[in-house]
Amino acid sequence: MNNSRVFNEILATCTLIIMRGIVPSLTEFQGQLKDRIEQLCLDLEEEKHSLQKIDALRRLTCLVLDAHARKNFGAQSISWHGYELEHAFYGYNNGTLFTEQHAIALFNNDDEVITHYALQLATLSPVPLPGSQLRQSLAFQLPNVKPVPTIVPPKLEPIVTPETRPARRDFWPSLLTQLFVVAILLTVLWSVCRYFLLDGM
Template sequence: MKTTPVFDEIVATCALVAMRGVIPSLLEYQTQLRARVERFGQELADKKLSAETRDALCRLTCKVLDINTQQCLEEQDVSWRGYELEHVFYGYSQEPLYTEAHATQLFTDKSEDVVHYALLLSSLSPVLLPGSEYRQSLTLAKPAVTVVSKRAERIEPVPVTEVEPEPAPPHFWTPLLIQLFATTLLLAGLWSACWHYLKDGM
């Protein structure tokens, strides 16, 4: 499934801060993130998605970006407090930014694009977010969730020889192997997105 350029930028940003990259200017960094979230929201509006779906996706995007950035900065003894995207877009509230209701809205949406965005964004979070049961079931059902740029799609796939599997009784390793396979594909997609993002320049 193809993703949009601005979504690839958001994914690449999450991957870069997860690798504990240095952020020279918090204000400039926040400005860039804010612009990307706004562009992403506009693209969702152009797709004629409902206001509830757009809101839930933007909330999830802000949540994941804030969490990854906060953890990155904590290791550098720097605080993200006062720069959070949550407060930029939704103000200050006692209510959680992203709830089970928002997760249900996304993971049960009829649009495959919406489910794909929600699954990938949730996978980028270093902490467990609402909707984990949807994420687990979708990951096991569709392990090949990857981030692919238009240029990366032109790479010829490596041929794989199909082998008739021998019948074997199911055991507890099977779900683990499936999750490891899905994680490997996800990391490969993230590296691809990061490479193209860094090549084009921030």
């Protein structure tokens, strides 16, 4: 199923956002996301899924991706404002993007494929969604649908290394040892010189 491949690509992109991966260009990134969402919807239309359900799934996809982009890009001092998928698909005067009615359309369990996709997106959502009770009851009805676990960027603990103290040099003992050695050498040298001088006389 082509839509399964495209949907997995959308999930992989969402994971990239969550893990705060590097995005060189927000314009290209938004364009790629928009293209994948459009392709997913076209594939679902070709398989004769309900247009109402497809629209609800598109809304949920935009909501989840936008929420993660605002949160995780914002943590990197990057603004997602002006690149929102919600506005790319529905403009700026469309009201609430995802409502209780959209949740009912997705989670009424009469379209297993779309319900499966919706459950995975809902599990990844960083914001509360309408229809939470309906999703919970549906999760028990569909044991084969395994929600994708929320991926939390690993918290890097500071590496604490034991403080290395500079080697303490015992100055005076070292100096005294050197002076002692020099004194011995001078004594030996003086004795040798005296011996030869006396012998020569």
